[in-house]
Amino acid sequence: ILNVEQSPQSLHVQEGDSTNFTCSFPSSNFYALHWYRWETAKSPEALFVMTLNGDEKKKGRISATLNTKEGYSYLYIKGSQPEDSATYLCAFVDNTNAGKSTFGDGTTLTVKP
Amino acid sequence: EAQVTQNPRYLITVTGKKLTVTCSQNMNHEYMSWYRQDPGLGLRQIYYSMNVEVTDKGDVPEGYKVSRKEKRNFPLILESPSPNQTSLYFCASSFNRGVHNSPLHFGNGTRLTVT
Numbered sequence: 001i002l003n004v005e006q007s008p009q010s011l012h013v014q015e016g017d018s019t020n021f022t023c024s025f026p027s028s029n030f031y032a033l034h035w036y037r038w039e040t041a042k043s044p045e046a047l048f049v050m051t052l053n054g055d056e057k058k059k060g061r062i063s064a065t066l067n068t069k070e071g072y073s074y075l076y077i078k079g080s081q082p083e084d085s086a087t088y089l090c091a092f093v094d095n096t097n098a099g100k101s102t103f104g105d106g107t108t109l110t111v112k113p
Numbered sequence: 114e115a116q117v118t119q120n121p122r123y124l125i126t127v128t129g130k131k132l133t134v135t136c137s138q139n140m141n142h143e144y145m146s147w148y149r150q151d152p153g154l155g156l157r158q159i160y161y162s163m164n165v166e167v168t169d170k171g172d173v174p175e176g177y178k179v180s181r182k183e184k185r186n187f188p189l190i191l192e193s194p195s196p197n198q199t200s201l202y203f204c205a206s207s208f209n210r211g212v213h214n215s216p217l218h219f220g221n222g223t224r225l226t227v228t
Contacts, residue, residue, distance in 0.1 A: 001172050004155075032214055043203060044156075046216030089155060091217075099144070099163050100171060101217070103155035 002026055004092045006104035013080050014112050020076045021107040023090030027071035031095040035064055035075055038087045038106070047075075047088075080111040115140045119204050119220035126194055127228055134189045134223050136204030144207045145187040146171070146217070147179065149200040156203065162187055194227045201225075 005024045013019050025033065032051045036044040048057040053068040061078045077084055087106040094100070117138045126132055138145065146161035148171075158171030162181040176198055178190040187206075191198060202223045209215035 006155075034216060036217075043219035043221050044217075045219070049214050049216050051214050091156075099146070099161040099169055100158060101146075102172070103148075103157070105153065105155040 002092060002094065002102040004090065004102045004104040006088075006090060006107050008107060009105065010108040010110070012110045012112065015081060017080050017111075018076070018078045019080055019109065020074050021088065021109075023073045023075070023092075023104055025071050025073070025090070025092040025102075025104075026094070027069060029094040029096050030068040030071075030092075032093040033066055033068075033073050034091040034093070034101070035073070036089040036091065038089055040086075044089060075107075077109070080109070082111045082113050085109055085111045115218070117204055117206055117218050117220035119202075119223050121223060122221060123224050125226045125228065128195055129193050132191050132194060132225075134191075134202060134204075134225070136187045136189065136220060137185050138187075138206040138218070139185065140206065140208070140218065141184065142206035142208050142218070143184070144209060144215075145181065146205050147177070147187070147189050148203045148205065149173065149198075150203065151200050159189070159202075194225075196227050199225060199227045 035047040038044040050066040055066040063076045066073045087108045089106045091101045091103045147159040148156040160179040162168045204220040205217040207215040
């Protein structure tokens, strides 16, 4: 089983704060890195699919970067809002097996008004 | 509406009583997969299917079976459920044959309790 780690495990911020968290994955056999947002009582929803070293993706106030050579991706949220409260999951896909994706344990973000 | 539909949403059963959780997608996706989620842990892959009649084990396949007889359906079968299979289960699908650059679309989840 591949080792995909997310840090921190949880994060509490005030509304308006900017925040970031990390997904670490194996630096070999990289194919893709996915980010998902999972709100309580809902199902995970895709945020980004990142495939190239140096990729930067943005959706509104949320952005992500990718470093495949050192094996990490950062997710940034600018000006956090209470509706950003969710668990953020990353999933690593390696190029030796097209069907398998390995998820990290997630970072749970709570944004206080 | 494009969606992945799982049934049932909640299920309480007893040890050893065979059960099936259904999963259906209406997006003509080739790839489908099952995951379980336990407290403090991320999603762990149980089985996946790259296409019709093609299934493979994920990281935690013990105690589960799947089938992919038609493109839209991918049922998860527990032949003899045990309490350690109490979990939240998600079915997911994606367009491409594999989980490469195509994101997963998740169902609403099935919360299973085995007593």
